[in-house]
Amino acid sequence: MSDSHAQSVAFVRDTVIPESPPPALETGVVKWMRSNLFSGWFNTLLTLAAIWFVFMVLSVVVPWFANGVWEASDIRQCREIMAGSGGGCFAVIADRWQQLLFGFKYPSEEYWRPTLAFVLLFIAIAPLLFSKMFPRWMLVLTALYPFVAYYLIWGGTILAPLVALLGFVAGYFAYARVVRRSFAGAAAAGVVVAVVVWTLGGYVSAAAPGFMAFEPVASREMGGFMLNLILGVVCVSLSLPLGILLALGRQSNLPVVKGICVVFIEFIRGVPLITLLFVANVVLAYFLPPGTNFDLIVRVIIMITMFASAYIAEVIRGGLAALPKGQYEGAESLGLDYAQSMRLIILPQALKISIPGIVNVAVGLFKDTTLVSIISMFDLVGMIRGPILASTDWNGVYWELLGLAALLFFVVCYGISQYSQWLERQLQTDHR
Amino acid sequence: MKKTVFLGALTATSLIAGAAAAATLDDVKARGKLNCGVTTGLAGFSAPDANGRWEGFDVAVCRAVAAAVLGDPEAVEFVSTTGKTRFTALASGEIDLLARNTTWTFSRDTDLKFDFVGVNYYDGQGFIVPKALGVTSAKDLDGATVCIQTGSTTELNLADFFRKNGMSYEPVPIETNAEAIQQYTAGACDTYTTDASGLASTRATFETPSDHVILPEIISKEPLGPLVRHGDNDWGDIARWTLNALIAAEELGVTSANVAEMSASAGTSPEVNRLLGTEGDLGAMIGLDADWAAKAIAANGNYGEIFEKTIGENTPIGLARGLNAQWTNGGLLYSPPFR
Numbered sequence: 001m002s003d004s005h006a007q008s009v010a011f012v013r014d015t016v017i018p019e020s021p022p023p024a025l026e027t028g029v030v031k032w033m034r035s036n037l038f039s040g041w042f043n044t045l046l047t048l049a050a051i052w053f054v055f056m057v058l059s060v061v062v063p064w065f066a067n068g069v070w071e072a073s074d075i076r077q078c079r080e081i082m083a084g085s086g087g088g089c090f091a092v093i094a095d096r097w098q099q100l101l102f103g104f105k106y107p108s109e110e111y112w113r114p115t116l117a118f119v120l121l122f123i124a125i126a127p128l129l130f131s132k133m134f135p136r137w138m139l140v141l142t143a144l145y146p147f148v149a150y151y152l153i154w155g156g157t158i159l160a161p162l163v164a165l166l167g168f169v170a171g172y173f174a175y176a177r178v179v180r181r182s183f184a185g186a187a188a189a190g191v192v193v194a195v196v197v198w199t200l201g202g203y204v205s206a207a208a209p210g211f212m213a214f215e216p217v218a219s220r221e222m223g224g225f226m227l228n229l230i231l232g233v234v235c236v237s238l239s240l241p242l243g244i245l246l247a248l249g250r251q252s253n254l255p256v257v258k259g260i261c262v263v264f265i266e267f268i269r270g271v272p273l274i275t276l277l278f279v280a281n282v283v284l285a286y287f288l289p290p291g292t293n294f295d296l297i298v299r300v301i302i303m304i305t306m307f308a309s310a311y312i313a314e315v316i317r318g319g320l321a322a323l324p325k326g327q328y329e330g331a332e333s334l335g336l337d338y339a340q341s342m343r344l345i346i347l348p349q350a351l352k353i354s355i356p357g358i359v360n361v362a363v364g365l366f367k368d369t370t371l372v373s374i375i376s377m378f379d380l381v382g383m384i385r386g387p388i389l390a391s392t393d394w395n396g397v398y399w400e401l402l403g404l405a406a407l408l409f410f411v412v413c414y415g416i417s418q419y420s421q422w423l424e425r426q427l428q429t430d431h432r
Numbered sequence: 433m434k435k436t437v438f439l440g441a442l443t444a445t446s447l448i449a450g451a452a453a454a455a456t457l458d459d460v461k462a463r464g465k466l467n468c469g470v471t472t473g474l475a476g477f478s479a480p481d482a483n484g485r486w487e488g489f490d491v492a493v494c495r496a497v498a499a500a501v502l503g504d505p506e507a508v509e510f511v512s513t514t515g516k517t518r519f520t521a522l523a524s525g526e527i528d529l530l531a532r533n534t535t536w537t538f539s540r541d542t543d544l545k546f547d548f549v550g551v552n553y554y555d556g557q558g559f560i561v562p563k564a565l566g567v568t569s570a571k572d573l574d575g576a577t578v579c580i581q582t583g584s585t586t587e588l589n590l591a592d593f594f595r596k597n598g599m600s601y602e603p604v605p606i607e608t609n610a611e612a613i614q615q616y617t618a619g620a621c622d623t624y625t626t627d628a629s630g631l632a633s634t635r636a637t638f639e640t641p642s643d644h645v646i647l648p649e650i651i652s653k654e655p656l657g658p659l660v661r662h663g664d665n666d667w668g669d670i671a672r673w674t675l676n677a678l679i680a681a682e683e684l685g686v687t688s689a690n691v692a693e694m695s696a697s698a699g700t701s702p703e704v705n706r707l708l709g710t711e712g713d714l715g716a717m718i719g720l721d722a723d724w725a726a727k728a729i730a731a732n733g734n735y736g737e738i739f740e741k742t743i744g745e746n747t748p749i750g751l752a753r754g755l756n757a758q759w760t761n762g763g764l765l766y767s768p769p770f771r
Contacts, residue, residue: 075637076748079639096482099480104484105480105484220511278517281517282516282520282521282524286520286524373472374514374516375514375517376472376511376512376513376514376517378472378512382472385472385473386472386473386512387472387473388473390471390472390473390474390475390478391473391475391479391481392476392479392633392636392747392748392749393481393482395475395633395748396637
């Protein structure tokens with residue numbers, strides 16, 4: 001009797017079965033759909049409802065784009081061309097895109113100036129945002145950008161921004177010379193020197209208003225998406241350092257500093273932004289002597305910056321509070337003074353924690369710039385709600401215009417949000 | 433003590449403001465531009481066109497005053513104001529004249545310290561209904577559902593009107609004009625009520641405006657006019673009589689086409705001669721050139737021409753003259769004589 005069971009079983013396979021494809025229901029698209037879309041009667045129902053919903057939306061949106069009219073002189077002609085096909089009247093965008101981007105008073109032959117300033121903005125912020133990919137000297141471009149942008153957008157003689165720049169440079173050198181002896185003295189010296197340079201330079205630039213001058217454009221002639229971008233960029237970049245100072249001030253041991261910071265933050269956070277804007281526009285006009293023309297954009301920038309910096313201060317305070325006490329004590333035990341410990345130990349960690357909150361404030365702030373339309377400044381939304389919808393040509397075109405506004409804001413805000421997520425990944429050093 | 437100082441400073445400021453305001457004409461001449469407050473955009477009344485040039489019925493008043501004072505209808509700095517900022521802009525001296533479809537009321541004239549210089553548009557609350565409803569009079573609206581902006585005087589006017597006529601209605605409260613249009617076109621209400629000029633410009637935006645009618649009844653008084661600050665009567669006179677000149681010009685048959693010819697030399701009508709400065713010295717009495725009115729009329733034409741160009745029946749707004757006809761044609765426009 002052998003060990004084999006050849007005589008006891010009818011068939012023994014001695015080769016491997018060739019691989020066969022998995023059952024059709026368990027592979028590829030079908031499997032994916034079965035497990036993700038139809039994995040039960042409830043999910044099937046939801047899937048069908050979702051498909052129906054998507055279909056309903058697309059059945060309106062697709063013809064709206066496909067049958068859209070891009071060339072017409074007014075809404076009546078638009079409707080004639082469409083003849084009830086359900087298309088959008090995009091001719092309003094073709095007709096008024098310059099007003100939507102630059103406002104209706106910016107001289108049209110000068111549009112290249114804000115456009116150039118916008119392009120330069122990317123060059124200026126790149127070394128700041130992607131500090132590892134660009135050499136450090138490029139930060140000089142960032143520092144120069146505000147003056148270049150002012151010169152391009154507002155025009156006038158080049159001497160004015162040049163004097164402002166010289167003032168800062170001279171102030172910095174004065175500060176640097178004295179700072180070894182005393183910080184407070186250095187700060188005072190810097191301010192004094194800067195003010196002297198600005199005063200003297202003011203006479204020079206007033207004497208030669210035509211020197212290398214672009215056609216000057218007044219603040220009230222700014223408008224459109226340009227105004228939103230100006231307000232957004234300026235206010236975010238000013239409110240971040242201010243917010244850091246306020247957050248540190250609130251944690252200070254000096255009662256006066258702490259008191260000022262607490263009162264400022266709590267007051268600003270307790271007041272709606274729109275109230276501050278009304279104060280900027282309306283109330284200040286009563287208190288300032290008649291005839292003084294305190295630039296409206298500057299007033300609005302101050303108010304929005306104050307508003308945003310109070311919020312950013314609280315976000316950063318959250319970051320500071322999240323750091324273990326050991327970090328502060330560790331910094332002290334190394335013999336670092338207050339400024340050094342903040343700069344080298346505390347803030348880098350606190351700011352990293354605060355990134356999502358700061359970006360949240362920045363995105364919200366950028367969208368809040370549309371509130372200026374209520375104090376009759378013609379930003380993107382103000383242009384749409386005011387002049388364009390009020391013109392007899394385009395009265396009644398809502399979706400196309402507000403859709404464009406939504407698109408522009410989405411692009412910017414989504415960009416900011418994506419950058420912040422990238423930055424968080426870059427700075428990730430812990431072991432999550 | 434602190435408070436006294438503060439109040440003192442405030443008084444001083446307002447005194448300075450008063451002193452500065454007392455010579456608006458000199459300020460405007462020195463500046464070379466008239467600062468004129470308008471809306472941020474209202475179809476037909478004031479809105480910038482595709483080239484950024486302000487056009488409209490209220491805008492024409494600004495241009496006429498600028499032409500009368502400075503000789504140039506383009507010498508206007510248009511300051512757009514919202515319903516909330518308009519009065520502070522005028523009171524603070526940011527603008528010299530407010531031409532922003534503002535209703536002349538007792539409290540605005542007295543308590544807010546403004547002077548209305550006249551009425552350039554007699555408005556009133558009206559009703560719009562779909563033609564298919566077959567209603568020809570507001571008196572037929574018994575039991576109707578009415579779209580009405582909450583918290584406005586129109587709401588109170590509506591209640592008064594229905595109570596007075598012993599009718600009932602069902603209000604559909606809405607917040608904004610855009611929402612009202614949506615509700616009305618969707619058939620959520622039988623009729624929508626607001627200022628008649630607003631109804632007309634709203635109707636102009638419908639796909640088929642002719643399917644809707646504005647009922648003839650006007651149930652409230654909304655006289656809209658330009659206004660200036662209280663206290664500078666010389667400036668108020670200039671604005672008032674510029675408006676009157678536009679109205680009188682229509683009555684007297686002076687148009688933008690013939691004003692140059694008629695003001696070149698004295699004609700047969702003494703009143704036209706006085707108006708256009710070829711006789712008498714009316715201009716000197718208000719501190720302007722003799723041909724101030726001729727320049728104001730040449731800017732946009734007379735009142736009737738402005739009306740036809742901006743909001744009249746041949747425009748998309750399509751307003752009939754109605755109350756805004758000359759008194760000789762059964763309207764309310766009645767300029768005091770130029771004498």
